[in-house]
Each structure stands twice: as C-alpha cells, then as structure tokens.
Amino acid sequence: VGLSRWPLTLSLILLEDQIIQAFVIPHSHMDVGWVYTIQESMHAYAANVYSSVTEELSKGKGRRFISVEQEFFRLWWDSVASDTQRKQVRQLVKEGRLEFIIGGQVMHDEAVTDLEDEILQLTEGHGFLYQTFGVRPQFSWHVDPFGASAATPVLFSLAGFNAHLISRIDYDLKDSMQKKKFVWRGSPSLKAQQEIFTHTMDQYSYCTPSHLPFSNR
Structure with a gap:
C-alpha cells in the first residue's frame, strides 16, 4: 500500500513533559x-x-x-x-x-x-x-484481508486468541475511531466467550510512514 495515494497531514506538538512512544513491529x-x-x-x-x-x-x-x-x-x-x-x-x-x-x-x-x-x-x-x-x-492478525466477516470474532475467540488486529476498513471510519479499539461481537445473541478484543491500525496500515524510509536503509 503506497501512502502517496492518501494525502495525510501530520501535525506534531511536543510538550516539555511529553514522551512519544513509537512501536516498530517487524x-x-x-x-x-x-x-x-x-x-x-x-x-x-x-x-x-x-x-x-x-x-x-x-x-x-x-x-x-x-x-x-x-x-x-x-x-x-x-x-x-x-x-x-x-x-x-x-x-x-x-x-x-x-x-x-x-x-x-x-x-x-x-x-x-x-x-x-x-x-x-x-x-x-x-x-x-x-x-x-x-x-x-496468542493473537490473531488480519491486516490485509479486504472487509470483515461477523464469523471472524467468533472463530478467533473459540480458537483461543487473546486479541485481534485489523486494518482494512473504511478510511473515514478509521478517522472517527479515535481510540481504534473495541470488543468485537459477531452477534448480540452470542456469549461473551465468542467475542474478541480488537485493535484497528491507523491510516498507515501495516506499512511504515513514507517519511520514515526504513526500506531504503
């Protein structure tokens, strides 16, 4: 996924007592x-x-x-x-x-x-x-499948995963999800054992931001 397709604006304000943690996951x-x-x-x-x-x-x-x-x-x-x-x-x-x-x-x-x-x-x-x-x-990882199925939280919960990660959802929806994490229930009729804590990646998806050219070094 080339980030040049998506016009993203990065604004960063640093306070004296603010520490920004960046997690790089190979x-x-x-x-x-x-x-x-x-x-x-x-x-x-x-x-x-x-x-x-x-x-x-x-x-x-x-x-x-x-x-x-x-x-x-x-x-x-x-x-x-x-x-x-x-x-x-x-x-x-x-x-x-x-x-x-x-x-x-x-x-x-x-x-x-x-x-x-x-x-x-x-x-x-x-x-x-x-x-x-x-x-x-311990964790499920679906950063590239297009769309999401209601069967997924049920299957992955029953498979024993502790949490789930997704990425490919509507970009406007991502913008509205400030915390980008939720408990995903496949159906309101199913028990808690069939739901899974889910984190949504931000607009950068599973790639590194274009202004951090790790692949060029």
Whole structure:
C-alpha cells in the first residue's frame, strides 16, 4: 500500500513533559498464491526472509520478529533451513523473540472463504507449531484481508486468541475511531466467550510512514 495515494497531514506538538512512544513491529507479510505461485514466491523472496531473519535476530537480544503465514515458514523449515538454523529458531521461539501470530497457513480472506476451510487451515498451522515448538499463537492478525466477516470474532475467540488486529476498513471510519479499539461481537445473541478484543491500525496500515524510509536503509 503506497501512502502517496492518501494525502495525510501530520501535525506534531511536543510538550516539555511529553514522551512519544513509537512501536516498530517487524513482521512477515507474504501473500500465499498472490501474483506468483508458492514455489515462485519461495524462490524469489520467501526463503530468504526467514534465513535473514534468523541471522539478524541472533545478533542481538533486543531484536524481535513476528511470523504470520505458516505456509512459507513451514516450507523454509522443511526444505531450506539447516540444522544450525533450526536450532537457532527453536531458541528464538523459546525466548519469545520469534513469535507466531495467527498461526494459520495463510491470512485468510474473510469475504468469500468457507468457514470450514478457515478452520482447516488454522488447525493445520496450529498443529504444526504445537508439535514443532510446543507453542500456540496468542493473537490473531488480519491486516490485509479486504472487509470483515461477523464469523471472524467468533472463530478467533473459540480458537483461543487473546486479541485481534485489523486494518482494512473504511478510511473515514478509521478517522472517527479515535481510540481504534473495541470488543468485537459477531452477534448480540452470542456469549461473551465468542467475542474478541480488537485493535484497528491507523491510516498507515501495516506499512511504515513514507517519511520514515526504513526500506531504503
């Protein structure tokens, strides 16, 4: 998403006693089957992402990374990663510096995907993570699916997620949501166990602001 498409104005007033905290969250974002086949994506960039992430995280205890799509991570783990890299990854997961978010094979679409398929791909990804690392994802992460389904809060709550993150909603609606967080209920008739705390990203979405050119350095 190029931010140049959206004319944003940034006004910043600093007070003497004001501290602004900026959170930078490195994360994977590799659409499975979009434009390129899975094999083409692995060859072009996906395999290198996890090789380089493993190397960079191992250089400093303060470094962290979020892995989202299990399809590419599993292919890297099974067919690319060396024994040394697997050992490094296990340690990074143990330390909480490599964290798996949502944990499904993909970040599934919410508009046309059948509920059975959504459950299947989550089950497959979660099973791999638990069998391999003994971990279960704590948070769901849907920063790129277009639109939102009422089935989502129900499914993700029942899947055991503690909170949910979304991004692609109407831009005017984002402007009106000053705090950008809410408890999402799929239906007023459902119990509290089937709702999930949800945070909405601001207009920058999952990209860095254009005036902070991290990708150019």
